[in-house]
Amino acid sequence: MVMMxxxxxxxxxxxxIHTPVVHIDKCFSEMVKVNLKVDTLVVVHKHKKLVALYSIxxxxxxRFLRHLEGIMxxxxxxxxxxxxxxxxxxxxxxxxxxxxxxxxRTFIKNENAELRAKARRLLHKRLLLPVNQPLFRVGNRxxxxxxxxxxxxxxxxxxxxxxxxxxGEIVLVKGKYRYYHYCQNNMDDNGxxxxxxxxxxxxxxxxxxxxxxxxxPTFHDIQKCLVDIGDKPSSFVGSKQWIGSTExxxxxxxxxxxxxxxxxxxxxxxxxxxxxxxVYHFKHHGSPIMIGGGVLAHTxxxxxxxxxxxxxxxxxxxxxxxxxxxxxIILKKGWCxxxxxxxxxxxxxxxxxxxxxxxCV
Numbered sequence: 001m002v003m004m005x006x007x008x009x010x011x012x013x014x015x016x017i018h019t020p021v022v023h024i025d026k027c028f029s030e031m032v033k034v035n036l037k038v039d040t041l042v043v044v045h046k047h048k049k050l051v052a053l054y055s056i057x058x059x060x061x062x063r064f065l066r067h068l069e070g071i072m073x074x075x076x077x078x079x080x081x082x083x084x085x086x087x088x089x090x091x092x093x094x095x096x097x098x099x100x101x102x103x104x105r106t107f108i109k110n111e112n113a114e115l116r117a118k119a120r121r122l123l124h125k126r127l128l129l130p131v132n133q134p135l136f137r138v139g140n141r142x143x144x145x146x147x148x149x150x151x152x153x154x155x156x157x158x159x160x161x162x163x164x165x166x167x168g169e170i171v172l173v174k175g176k177y178r179y180y181h182y183c184q185n186n187m188d189d190n191g192x193x194x195x196x197x198x199x200x201x202x203x204x205x206x207x208x209x210x211x212x213x214x215x216x217p218t219f220h221d222i223q224k225c226l227v228d229i230g231d232k233p234s235s236f237v238g239s240k241q242w243i244g245s246t247e248x249x250x251x252x253x254x255x256x257x258x259x260x261x262x263x264x265x266x267x268x269x270x271x272x273x274x275x276x277x278x279v280y281h282f283k284h285h286g287s288p289i290m291i292g293g294g295v296l297a298h299t300x301x302x303x304x305x306x307x308x309x310x311x312x313x314x315x316x317x318x319x320x321x322x323x324x325x326x327x328x329i330i331l332k333k334g335w336c337x338x339x340x341x342x343x344x345x346x347x348x349x350x351x352x353x354x355x356x357x358x359x360c361v
Contacts, residue, residue, distance in 0.1 A: 001245050003350045012116035032083045033291050034072070039091040040064040041102055062252050068106065087111070092141040097207045098129050108132050126262065132359040153178040158301050158315055159338045164338045166313045168306030171279050174286025177205035178216075179323040179336070187219065190322055192240045196222055197319035198290040202355055203256060203301070204279035211357055212256040213247075214219030244292040252355060253335055263352040268344025274303035274352070275312045285357050288317070293350035296320070300352070303337070314337045 040060045040288075044053065071089060079085045087110040094103045105123075107116065120136050123129075135142055157179050164170070180200035182190045189196065196219055203216045217225070221241070226232040231250055249260040261281075263273055281289070282302055289300040302315035321335040330336050344350065 001016055030083060031077075032062055032086060032122065034086060034088070036065075036068055036072075037091065038064060039093075039104075041093050042104060054171075059280060060196075070109065070231065071106050078111075078353075079106070090138075091298075093138055094136055095134040095142045096127075096129065096140070098135075101128060101187045102137070103127075104230075106136075117361065124361050133357075133360055136361070137210030138213050139207045140210040142289065147234060152325055153180070153184070154327060154330070155179075156317045157327055157330055160319065160327060161315075161337060164304050164313055164315075166304040166306060166311060167309070168311065168313075169279060170304045171282035172315065173205070173282065173288050174207045174209075174300035175199055175205065177288055178208075179317060179325075179330075180204065180216075181319045181335070183322045186318070189219070190238070192242055193219065194319040195243045195248060195290065196300045197294055198297045199251060200244075200290075201317065201319070202248070202252065202288055202353075206252075206256055206258060206355065206357075210260065210355070211360075214256050215252065217255055221255065222247075222251050225254050227253055244297070245290055245353040248290050248292075248353045252353075258302055259356045261354040261356055263354060265350050265352075268346050268350065269350055271344045271350065272310055272341045273316075275303060275310070276307070278303045279305050281354050285355065287355040287357055289355075290353040291350055292353075294345055294348035296345075301336075313340055314343065316343065 008080045021057065038061055040063075042056055042060045046055075046353060068089065075086055075089070076083070076175055087108045089106050090109050091104060091106045095101070096103065096104065102111065120134070121131065123136055124131050129135060155176055155178055158172070178201065180197040182193060184197075187193075196206060199222065201218050203212075203214075206212045207214065209234065222243070223232070223237045226243070226247055227234055229250060231247065244264060249262060252258045252260055263274055263277060265274060276291070278300070281287075290296050291300055297319060298318065299317040300314055301317050304313040304315075306312070316339045321330060321333075323329060353360075
């Protein structure tokens with residue numbers, strides 16, 4: 001049998017001077033099997049011909065695999081010989097508005113939090129991005145249509161509203177949030193769950209802005225948290241008892257590690273007096289505000305404040321809506337809309353819970 005083989009590209013097919021030698025090393029070796037998910041993203045012009053997509057996608061997959069190779073090498077090095085502790089990889093796509101284009105990042109699932117923070121700071125520096133807000137945390141990932149996370153919930157319904165005419169300075173919530181309201185997730189909380197829903201809206205904003213990796217808490221999570229910190233008795237879990245802005249503050253601090261500021265007014269008539277503080281909040285923090293008064297809770301998404309006349313309008317997201325996720329109905333019926341100072345009850349006192357966001361990446 002002829003054992004001649006072409007060993008290099010430079011060698012001729014007729015080159016048969018020697019036979020290749022195979023060295024077999026019988027020493028012990030270990031093999032590690034790791035499943036790698038190919039999750040690549042390609043942006044193409046809408047007029048690109050279909051015939052060109054195959055080669056574009058193949059090149060994108062090859063580029064992504066080369067990207068994974070470097071990460072896996074670091075992954076193995078971090079395990080320090082213990083291959084059983086090799087962590088799986090997670091890939092996410094981001095669309096930071098200051099960049100205007102997609103950026104893909106792959107994480108080692110159980111990577112040290114400080115190492116992740118260091119990598120984020122470096123990425124912000126390389127891309128000349130601000131270093132006072134997260135842009136590349138898991139919560140900042142781009143949510144494609146059909147993704148399970150928050151599927152079906154409306155995002156930023158206020159953006160479809162017409163502009164208000166109050167002659168003042170308009171300041172609004174920054175970033176994205178999900179609209180939580182009565183009777184979602186096949187749960188009948190009509191009449192008692194409005195503050196829970198407002199809390200969930202706030203939590204969704206904190207998640208989508210990357211200030212937390214904790215998923216939006218369920219009613220059970222909220223009630224159990226209040227029991228665990230000693231604010232409520234054990235019988236509170238599974239009940240239909242109301243909560244207020246104080247409890248919202250406790251939950252955000254305990255579950256999401258977010259500090260809140262509490263504003264108090266003795267009457268709905270005094271809400272206009274808080275105009276300057278609300279303007280400051282939306283300018284410097286940009287988070288939605290939960291407000292509770294009497295037996296009702298709402299979410300404030302912004303204000304239009306005229307500092308010359310003292311007139312103010314509030315952009316209100318109402319958690320008392322019980323219908324489907326129909327944007328037209330929600331806007332036409334005023335479940336999300338601008339309200340004047342008379343919207344608030346003169347006989348009720350109000351507490352507002354204002355999440356304070358840290359300066360971080």
